[in-house]
Amino acid sequence: MADTSIVIETSKRVAAAATDSRFVRACLRQQVDRTPVWFLRQAGRYMPEYMTVRKQYSLLDICRTPEIAAEVTITAAERLDVDAAIIFADLLLPFTPMGLDFEFVNGEGPVVHKPIRTREQIEALRTDRADELIYVAKAIEKVRSHFAAPRADGDRLGIIGFIGAPFTLASYMIEGGSSRNYVEMKRLMYSDISAWQLLMEKLNTVLAEYAAQQVQAGADVIQIFDSWAGALAVNDYREFVLPYTRDLVQRVKALGVPVIYFGVDTASLLSTMSETGADVLGLDWRVPLDEGWKLAGDACGVQGNLDPIALFAPHDVLKQRVKDVLDAAANRPGHIFNLGHGIVPGTPVENVIAVSRWVKEMSAR
Numbered sequence: 001m002a003d004t005s006i007v008i009e010t011s012k013r014v015a016a017a018a019t020d021s022r023f024v025r026a027c028l029r030q031q032v033d034r035t036p037v038w039f040l041r042q043a044g045r046y047m048p049e050y051m052t053v054r055k056q057y058s059l060l061d062i063c064r065t066p067e068i069a070a071e072v073t074i075t076a077a078e079r080l081d082v083d084a085a086i087i088f089a090d091l092l093l094p095f096t097p098m099g100l101d102f103e104f105v106n107g108e109g110p111v112v113h114k115p116i117r118t119r120e121q122i123e124a125l126r127t128d129r130a131d132e133l134i135y136v137a138k139a140i141e142k143v144r145s146h147f148a149a150p151r152a153d154g155d156r157l158g159i160i161g162f163i164g165a166p167f168t169l170a171s172y173m174i175e176g177g178s179s180r181n182y183v184e185m186k187r188l189m190y191s192d193i194s195a196w197q198l199l200m201e202k203l204n205t206v207l208a209e210y211a212a213q214q215v216q217a218g219a220d221v222i223q224i225f226d227s228w229a230g231a232l233a234v235n236d237y238r239e240f241v242l243p244y245t246r247d248l249v250q251r252v253k254a255l256g257v258p259v260i261y262f263g264v265d266t267a268s269l270l271s272t273m274s275e276t277g278a279d280v281l282g283l284d285w286r287v288p289l290d291e292g293w294k295l296a297g298d299a300c301g302v303q304g305n306l307d308p309i310a311l312f313a314p315h316d317v318l319k320q321r322v323k324d325v326l327d328a329a330a331n332r333p334g335h336i337f338n339l340g341h342g343i344v345p346g347t348p349v350e351n352v353i354a355v356s357r358w359v360k361e362m363s364a365r
């Protein structure tokens with residue numbers, strides 16, 4: 001965990017950042033001159049610049065080489081002219097220092113070689129090597145210094161660090177990869193609550209330290225991805241997820257930065273997710289933004305929530321969808337424009353650029 005001097009230093013920096021980044025101001029539900037915009041998976045395979053780098057390096061090589069990770073992050077943010085840059089990394093990076101081997105198989109996604117199925121395997125997970133993840137912090141330092149100066153409009157681009165939520169990371173650890181029904185994870189959750197608890201706590205130990213490294217390196221905001229939380233009924237979410245995620249959110253907020261908490265298929269969970277104390281909830285596209293915001297409550301902001309597949313629509317349709325999202329937010333402080341989930345491969349880059357421009361034009365106060 002961060003020592004007190006780091007926390008104090010960070011709080012001071014956040015106070016300053018709140019005045020010079022409209023993205024950070026929006027996360028804190030302060031007034032902004034227009035709605036800030038960025039995109040989930042803004043650096044990814046839909047972008048030719050990314051594919052050029054990706055032809056030379058594996059995904060993990062990019063993540064683990066600060067110069068390249070920073071370059072990919074910066075290129076995407078500048079190409080799209082967005083208000084925030086999310087550090088190029090992956091949710092699963094903490095598995096390596098925890099002692100769990102995995103790889104990304106082309107076309108298949110992540111594969112964990114020996115998925116966790118027993119209490120003994122959970123006990124063997126290490127929590128004392130989070131310092132090995134410092135390459136992500138080094139990449140953040142580079143991005144932060146690249147965007148240190150204000151842009152033409154006087155705004156400083158916000159820097160987003162991110163971590164997985166313990167539930168979503170556990171799903172990869174236990175299922176061994178992406179899953180449809182989460183049978184093995186739910187089996188463990190329902191049959192051995194103390195093993196589940198140990199796994200959640202071990203993940204939180206590593207994640208809190210990893211988030212502290214990112215904040216110390218200059219991340220303005222931490223986004224916590226709980227992408228698959230929507231697989232749970234609300235009562236199970238409350239029992240098996242909320243206590244641990246709330247603990248993690250509180251530990252990250254104590255570093256002095258706002259927290260964005262995001263999941264997919266969460267309409268039935270939003271009011272419970274807001275009990276984590278996150279500053280902003282990320283909404284997927286299935287719930288109308290104003291209804292989602294009502295469920296999340298006035299105490300938090302919302303991020304979202306254009307259907308990423310609307311980016312394949314003709315411009316008149318796409319522009320109307322962007323307007324619908326902005327109309328539902330009605331310029332209330334605390335809205336950050338984004339997609340309801342990540343940009344998919346094949347998305348026309350020019351459409352993403354057009355959405356970025358339209359949000360700025362249409363939301364000017």
Ligand code: CP3
Nearest residue numbers: 040041042043044059086088089090091109110225227342
């Ligand atoms: O600009 C950005 O947002 C890129 C940075 C980023 C990556 N992964 C790089 C990546 C971020 C924010 C992530 C988070 C992540 N990783 C999530 C949560 C976000 C979400 O979509 O809900 C998840 C679930 C993962 C785990 C993961 N990584 C999966 C399931 C996959 C395969 C799916 C796919 O799209 O192929 C990855 C691979 C991955 N991570 C890619 C990128 C750009 C694509 C593969 C590649 O470049 O080879």
